[in-house]
Amino acid sequence: MASVCGKMKLQLTIGLALLAACCLTNAYQGDGQPGCKTQQEIDIGVFRDNWDATSFWKCETLNEPASKMRCPDEMGYMDSLKDCVIWDDWKWEKPAPPLSEVDQ
Template structure:
C-alpha cells in the first residue's frame, strides 16, 4: 500500500512539473518542432480562441472557434460548450519575441 501511495505521488509531481502556471494569453513562439507538431494551443484568457503554430520561428496565429463552441485544452479542438471543461493554464514551450 505504501509503495502505491509513493508511486501515485511521484506521478502527480511528474505531471505537475510539465505545467508551469501562465497568466499571459498563452501565445506560443513556435520556436520548437514540438509546438509545430502539436499545432494548436489554448488562449489562456478566451476559451473561444486558440493559437495555431503555422511556421517555425513565427509566433502563433490567433484563431477562433465557431459559434457555440470553445477550445478544449486537452482535446486540442473546438467542442460544444457542454463538453468544455476548465483546466489550469500552462505556459507554452516557447514565447514570441516581443
Template sequence: MKFFLCFVVLATVVFVTVSATDGRSGCRDPIEVGETYPHHFDHAKYWYCETLDVPATEMQCPHGLAYMHLLKECIPWDNWVWKQPENPPTLA
C-alpha cells in the first residue's frame, strides 16, 4: 500500500512538472520569428521570438498593462480577458 501511495505521489509530481509550461517558444520554426506568445503564468509578460533557433525572450508590458495575444499588444487590465493558454509551434 505504501508503494502504491508513493507511486501516485511521484506520478503526480512528474505530470505537473512536465505539463506545466510557461509558453516560451523555442523559435525553431521560421514562422515563429518576429511573433509574440503569451506567458502562461504572468499575464503582464509575453515571449518574443527574435532569432531562429534562439529561445524566445521574455518581455514585460508597461506598468498597469497586460498582454493580450489576440491583439498582440499590451492593454489595460480592465480590458484584458482570460483565454486558455496555447503553446507556440515549438517550446523551449
C-alpha cells in the first residue's frame, strides 16, 4: 500500500511540474511597453513594466511609444491599482501583453 501511495505522489508531483512548465512557457514574456496605438491605451494611461516592479509605462500621445516612469523610492507599481504602492501592499500580478506593441 505504501508503494502505491508513493507512486501516486510521484505522478502528482510530475504532473504539477509539467503543468507549471506549460503555464510558464505560455506566459507573456515581453517588458509590457505599449505602442500607444489605440485611444484605449491613451485613456488607460499607465501600464506595468513586466521586467521592473519599480517602473511603469505611460502613454501620453497616440502613435508614440510609452515613456518609462519610476515609482518613488521604497514603492512598487501595481497594474491592478494603476499606481505605485509601498512594498508591504505590493503583490505580484501575472504579466499580460499590451494592447499594442512597439514597432521594432
